[in-house]
Amino acid sequence: MDTQEFLKKRKFIIQLGKALHKFGTPAYRLEAHLRRVASTLGIEGYFLITPTTMTFVLQHDADQEYNHMARVNPGDLDLGSLARTDELVNQLLEGERTLDDAIERLQEIADKPAPYGRLMTGLSFMLSPAAFAMLMGTSWQDVFWSGILGLPVYLLVIAAEKSRRMAEMLEPLAAILCAIGACAIAHISPQLNIPVVVLSAIIIFIPGLALTLGLAELAARDLMSGTARIMDAMMLMCKLYFGGMLGLVIGHAIFGDVPQVIPVPLERWHSWLAVPILSATLVILFKARSKDAPWGIIAGIIAFIAAQIGGIYLGESMGIFVGAFAVGIYANLYSRWQKAPASIALLQGIVILVPGSKTYIGLNALISGEVMLNQAQIGAQVFLIFMSLVAGLIFSNVAVTPRSTL
Incomplete structure (x- = not known):
């Protein structure tokens, strides 16, 4: 040479x-x-x-x-x-x-510019919080207002693309505005579950996937990158939580306290409607090609179904292992069939399983002592879910060898 x-x-x-x-x-x-x-x-x-x-x-x-x-x-x-x-x-x-x-x-x-226009991306920013609220098992009004608050979040994202200063404070500012907005909406809809609506509205920023990738890097003995990614994700989580708490304080000071009324939760079958909607929005948010979109949506559905079945026999936390194992095998098979990176299907499926929201809820329980949606022992659940995710991905790569390193 x-x-x-x-x-x-x-x-x-x-x-x-x-x-x-x-x-x-x-x-x-x-x-x-x-x-x-x-x-x-x-x-x-x-x-x-x-x-x-x-x-x-x-x-x-x-x-x-x-x-x-x-x-x-x-x-x-x-x-x-x-x-x-x-x-x-x-x-x-x-x-x-x-x-x-x-x-x-x-x-x-x-x-190359983003494959999807402003309209579709903005719609995804509205539908993803609404779909997530449905997965959380809250009420229809929480689902509706979570989607509405997704719009100002997207407007902030657009502003951050044009301003470096805005980009530096994007996540906490979005949490502050969503919390203030939720306090204002609570006077119109008194049965609003404010913490859940705030969490749903900013779910696009919750670094659950980053935490999972960081742990996967640690499992692969890539210690420097894994540690750096986890610390970056935890700092982002703290910024979001601080923004949410500050927004609630400001909102209550402006609009006053609203008595908390337990809303009527959605029926369990609504989760099955939320998963394909959330998976479809991820196609746009992750900028996947249109020809890869069906594979990504199927990955999310497989992850959810496998986790639900595993949860029946092994418990919720360990059921995530089954979901990660199933979507890992699916992604590796997809990589072989389509001669494409397994990450395209894998990441869109894993997002359905990552406990980013539970990490936020656990942080809230640790600091304020409040428990959202009656989820007790959230810290132990988060730890087990993360470990189950990483173990499922490792075992799936052993069961079906990926076509390529991507």
């Missing part, structure tokens, strides 16, 4: 790593993928990835070594770009594209 060819391959590997990191690929999967790509291209590579830093060590020959370090921002999930990047890598490794074409195409993927 001459020096010019090495420089091209080096450029592609570095751009590939940064792109996949930007699209939300976990560190342990990204490192393994980059090692595979570098080895196939005839380069010996070593990689150290965390949510905020990337280190590349690439060897040209025994005497020449190239090091590259970059400071990056934590990536956001973009499953559509992830799938396109995986296709590009496969085309390059199979000789269907030249290295120059691959570098140019990689840049096009990174610069």
